[in-house]
Amino acid sequence: MKPDTEVSGLLLQGRRVTGVAVNGTEVSATVVVDALGRRTRTAEWLAQRGIDEAKPQSSDCGVVYYSRYYRLRDGFELPDGRWFLGPRGDLGYMGYSTFPGDNRTFAALLAVPPGRPSSRALKEAAVFEAVMATTPAMRQWVNPEGVVPITDVLTMAGLRNSLREFPHASVSGLFPIGDSMCHSDPILALGLSFALRQSVELADAIDEQPNLDEAAAAFRERTNPLIRERFDFATQLDDQRLRMWNGEPVDFTSKDGAYALFTVVAGGVAALEDPDVFRVMTRRNGLLDSLRVLDDDHAIQSRIEHIFRGVAAGPRPPQGPTQDEMESIFENAIGRAE
Numbered sequence: 001m002k003p004d005t006e007v008s009g010l011l012l013q014g015r016r017v018t019g020v021a022v023n024g025t026e027v028s029a030t031v032v033v034d035a036l037g038r039r040t041r042t043a044e045w046l047a048q049r050g051i052d053e054a055k056p057q058s059s060d061c062g063v064v065y066y067s068r069y070y071r072l073r074d075g076f077e078l079p080d081g082r083w084f085l086g087p088r089g090d091l092g093y094m095g096y097s098t099f100p101g102d103n104r105t106f107a108a109l110l111a112v113p114p115g116r117p118s119s120r121a122l123k124e125a126a127v128f129e130a131v132m133a134t135t136p137a138m139r140q141w142v143n144p145e146g147v148v149p150i151t152d153v154l155t156m157a158g159l160r161n162s163l164r165e166f167p168h169a170s171v172s173g174l175f176p177i178g179d180s181m182c183h184s185d186p187i188l189a190l191g192l193s194f195a196l197r198q199s200v201e202l203a204d205a206i207d208e209q210p211n212l213d214e215a216a217a218a219f220r221e222r223t224n225p226l227i228r229e230r231f232d233f234a235t236q237l238d239d240q241r242l243r244m245w246n247g248e249p250v251d252f253t254s255k256d257g258a259y260a261l262f263t264v265v266a267g268g269v270a271a272l273e274d275p276d277v278f279r280v281m282t283r284r285n286g287l288l289d290s291l292r293v294l295d296d297d298h299a300i301q302s303r304i305e306h307i308f309r310g311v312a313a314g315p316r317p318p319q320g321p322t323q324d325e326m327e328s329i330f331e332n333a334i335g336r337a338e
């Protein structure tokens with residue numbers, strides 16, 4: 001769709017969609033795919049026609065992300081290390097991560113719980129860089145000698161996991177895909193994969209079922225299990241992580257403790273030690289397998305527990321500042337920036 005093209009409403013005959021209004025012009029269609037992203041106005045347009053849609057299910061991600069993009073200087077190569085794609089980790093009260101990009105660029109990200117006033121200073125580049133400088137894993141990539149920032153610090157707040165019931169209030173011919181149907185905590189990076197999988201499943205469902213209601217049922221059957229399990233997982237993970245960041249005792253070392261966090265923290269560590277765990281975790285995180293590939297495998301869960309205990313008991317490289325030290329970093333960097 002061209003950048004200046006705006007969809008402003010749906011055309012309906014009873015409970016059947018017959019097209020959309022585009023730039024004030026009515027465009028007929030037998031099938032309408034709502035790919036308008038997470039701020040889609042479809043529910044509002046249906047409500048205007050007296051069709052009330054169930055509200056999407058939704059849960060708070062409990063996190064604010066601060067990210068900044070960098071480009072590598074000529075001749076500099078990002079160091080490789082013991083990680084999947086790039087450095088990432090958790091300090092117990094906040095997290096950090098990297099996202100490799102195209103054309104010698106990458107994003108560095110800091111994740112903090114909402115409502116911690118000092119963290120708001122992270123939107124200042126000087127404060128963000130001061131934190132990078134004291135977090136050893138991140139310092140390997142966010143190294144001023146090797147990279148230059150190409151953006152300001154970008155804030156993502158008010159994030160929620162969201163899952164829309166489908167079919168849309170039983171409106172024939174109307175299909176949501178991508179973020180308009182479901183979006184989840186960006187740290188899981190599921191959005192593009194969801195959208196691509198749904199697009200293929202929708203095309204196949206319509207191809208195989210010319211009756212649009214039957215196609216909708218087939219589409220739901222093909223996509224709902226995948227999306228539902230990831231929505232539930234994101235909801236549990238976000239809740240457990242927020243409680244840990246806020247100082248509650250949360251056990252991520254045991255499959256019988258905070259299970260979602262266990263799969264990410266202990267599972268992530270064990271995957272770097274054991275090829276079988278690596279295969280399970282990589283396929284699971286990358287949507288090649290259902291979450292059940294680990295949830296149903298108690299032997300691998302026990303192996304993760306065992307490996308994690310061994311790693312945790314051994315000597316570990318410094319992770320980063322304590323929470324008190326981090327507060328001082330914020331204060332000092334704010335002082336210098338003023």
Ligand SMILES: Cc1cc2nc3c(=O)[nH]c(=O)nc-3n(C[C@H](O)[C@H](O)[C@H](O)COP(=O)(O)OP(=O)(O)OC[C@H]3O[C@@H](n4cnc5c(N)ncnc54)[C@H](O)[C@@H]3O)c2cc1C
Pocket residue numbers: 001005006007008035036037038039040099177178179180183186189190191192193195
């Ligand atoms: C900062 C950030 C980082 C991310 N990182 C990752 C990642 O690493 N991996 C990953 O998988 N996902 C990531 N995501 C999520 C990913 O971008 C989304 O899941 C994906 O873009 C969803 O695609 P979509 O087509 O459903 O919606 P969108 O990409 O949001 O596209 C919807 C489009 O519809 C347009 N639109 C909306 N309303 C109208 C209207 N009324 N008329 C006309 N056009 C309209 C919008 O302008 C937009 O162009 C990230 C998201 C953000 C914000």
